[in-house]
Amino acid sequence: MTVIQQEWMSNALFSGLPPDCVERLSHTTRNESFESRELIFREGEPADGFHLIQKGSVALEIFVEGRGAVMIETLGPGEVLGWSWLVEPYRWHFDAKALTATQTIVFGGRVVREVFESHRDCGYLMLKRFLPIIVQRLQATRLQFLDVYHARA
C-alpha cells in the first residue's frame, strides 16, 4: 500500500471497501497543494474529480452580481470537497478557494465513474457513502437560510 493510499484509506468514506475497489481507485489519485486564497475550482468549469482535504481549509463561494463573492460554506481536514463530478453535465456549481495553505488528495472523476460502472458493487457502496455527505450538506445549507440563531431573545 502506498503512502498516499494509506492517507485516504483511513477516511471513513473508504473504510471496508473491497481490495480490488481500493486498488482501482488508487490509480486515480494525486496530491495537490494550494496557497492561501488560491482558487481550487471555478463555477461552470468541468468537474474533474473530488478532493479529500488533508490539511487547511477551503471556502465554497458563489459570485453574486453587485455583491461579489459570497462565502456559503467552509470545509476542513477529512472532509470531501466536490460532488459535481458525480452528476451530469459534470461542471462545478460553486467556486472553491483555499482559505489557508491547503493539501488535498484528488480522485479523478472520469476514472472513478468508470470504476463505479465496471464494479457496480464498489460503485453502490461508494454512492451510499457519498449520499449522507450530500444530505448533511443540504441540511446544513437549509438551516443557514433559516437564520436559526435569531429566534431566541
Added chain:
Amino acid sequence: MPAREATLTAVFEGHDAMLPSWFRVARIRSETQDTFTLELTADGEKTDFTFQPGQFNMLYVFGVGEVPISISGPPPLRDRIIHTIRAVGTVTRNLWRLKHGDIVGVRGPFGTAWPLKEAEGRDVVIVTGGIGLAPLRPVLYHLLHHRKKFGRVILLYGARTPNDLLYGDEFLWPALPLDLTVDYTVDRAKTDWRGQIGVVTTLIPRAEFDPSRAVTMVCGPEVMMRFTIRALSERGVASERIYVSMERSMKCAVGFCGHCQYGPAFVCKDGPVFRWDRVERLFGIREL
C-alpha cells in the same frame, strides 16, 4: 411544607418572590449591534446574591414591564449581577437605554441549573448559537475555574455573522490561551473572513470528545437545538447526557401563572434546564 411556600423560601430566603429588589446599573457594555451586557449592583437590603449557572432573573423596568433574563456572569460575584441581553422587545430596549445609577427591579434567581456536578470527570461539550452563549457563560467560568475536575472541555458556537459573535475576546480569540477547545462558525461572512462558514451542527462531527462519556449542554433557539441534538445523537451521545435550556413566555417565574407551561412542566421552575430524555417527547409536539 406546601410547594408554593417551599419555592418562595428556597429562592428568596424570606423575601416574597413576587416583590423585586432594587439594583442599580453599574455598567452597560455593547456586545453586538443588538446585544448588550448589563451589570447591576445591589441597592438596599439584598446584597448577598448567589445563583447557579443556568438560572435566570426577572428584570423589571419601572413603568414598562418585566422580562426573564439568564444570568451570564461568574457565580462568585455576590455584589454584582451580570446579564447579556438582546434588545428585541419593549422591555429589553428600555433596559439598553438605562444609564449608570438607574434603578432596576430584580426578582430571582429562578429555575434549574446546568449539571456541573454530574459533568465532573467527563468531557463537557457545550453547543450554542447566538445569544444562547450567555446562559452558558457561567458554566464556562466554572469549568475553567475547576478545570482539573473535568475531561476535555469543548465550546461549539454559531452565530449569524462575525459581528454577532459574543464574548470574542474572552473565549473565541483570548489574549492568553485557555484550557478550552473552541470551534465557532457563522452563517454569512465577507470574503475577508478566515473562520468557518456553516451552521453550528456542522462542528459536531469534527469535535474530538468521547461521546460515551461526555455531558453536553445545548442552548439556542429550539430549531437549532433540535438539529444539534440530532447531530449529538448521531455521534453516540445518550439522551440522558444531553441537557437543553428551554425558553417560554415566563411571567411569574414561580410556577403559578401558567404562562410557561410545557406539557406537565413549568419552564420557570422545572426548567429552564432540562435533561433531554425528560422533554424529548414534548419537543415533538408542535402545539406546545
